[in-house]
Amino acid sequence: MRNNRQRSSNLSFAARAAQAPRIATIESLDQEGRGVTHVDGKVIFVEGALPFEEVKFVSHHVKATYELATTVEVIKPSSQRVTPGCVYFGTCGGCAMQHLEFSAQVAAKQRMLEADLWHIGRVRPEKMLPPIQGTPWHYRHKARLRVRYVEKKGGVLVGFNEKGTSYVTHMDSCEVLTQPVSDLIVPLKALIGQLSIKQSVPQIELAVGEDATVLVFRIMEALTDADVALLQTFEYTYGAQVWTQTKGPDTVKPLFSHGDKLHYSLPEYNLQYPFSPIEFTQVNPAINRVMIRRAMQLLQPQAGERIADFFCGLGNFTLPIARSGASVYGVEGAQALVKRAVENAQLNQVSQVEFAESDLFDMTTESLQALGAFDKWLVDPPRDGAMALMKALPDAEDTVATHAPTRIVYVSCNPATLARDAAILTQYKGYRLTAAGVMNMFPHTAHVESIALFEKI
Ligand SMILES: C[S@@+](CC[C@H](N)C(=O)[O-])C[C@H]1O[C@@H](n2cnc3c(N)ncnc32)[C@H](O)[C@@H]1O
């Protein structure tokens, strides 16, 4: 009893001590863009601090093995520290790295990729590819904006969540959304404030195509005639199409049935991609074009080859691969995207493609063999990676199996799962990791997008 009491009073003393400002030198950046330091052997993640800086910080979460802290003063700033370009940086959870010079962000992401490949996958790429980077601002063509009616904050909030909370940021603009969409935030707040159902609009999904912008209002109650009139005036005034979603994805539809369709294009391959606002498309179309060019350079598709595009979505890589003359088999888990990919192939008159709907997390050696042999693979999985697919490949010592591709180009949005899958490929399946590199698809966030080439030994 006495010991317990003593331990709890010691703990609260430790917690109190941790809440007093302390000083430390930052060692590195973590996967979320926070500074990392160690004090008395305990790791501390310091929001707002950069490597090599001396900072004064205060902990707000004290655990036995780690602490979460916030910078209260930068005593010795990094030479790479810059003034954030957005006034909401620090409060808004949408960005994590605006205080770090842009090219240093890309270098930090490359270090994160190399660290994961080594620490998780025990593999180093034979060659690091030059990073792919584009414009740092106003690149974002897809986003989900939260909406909240908060009377005491003066009405409706429209924006991203505040960092680490479920509160909506009090914001009037955004430096990473396209400029026309950023300019819509204030009018959207005014619009929703006038709706009879202003407390029943939890989010707006936005999608920007080359000729159209669509705002999908999630609505939990029926619109009145007066609401519809207000939304129509908004669409007419600002040129952004108003769509609604009442329940599941199949209830997404335009409120007023007119206007150009959403689409993006890949001029290098003479391809057009119509898409629906809630279908997966890459958020940064400029980087997408460069990424596809890089993927083609690594894959080297040739006429006469048979190539698989796993996690193919609406055919973003499938159709450019097919333009080489190779025949391509695209596999995707979402039925709507498979349908869209088939339509896109027809629209672009690409004939030597086939698409199939399948859950690739359930892939087995037998189901992979049943697809027939492929010369090469392109793999672009979600954050969970493609472990089942990698495990389904024949083992390195299996010299009889014929379905092992000579090249695998792996596009990844999560370096940790890429590294795990790289370990399978290099340790068990007889592949070398011949090249890897980062693509700054999401500037100012800590999100690391990368591409890797595996070649059969
Ligand atoms: C990162 S996206 C890539 C899509 C496409 N390659 C592109 O560039 O637009 C990942 C895709 O994997 C699909 N997906 C997610 N889980 C899946 C699963 N278990 N089986 C098959 N596809 C899946 C998603 O629907 C999405 O289209």
Ligand code: SF4
């Ligand atoms: S997401 Fe937009 S509003 Fe939020 S910090 Fe980034 S630029 Fe600013």
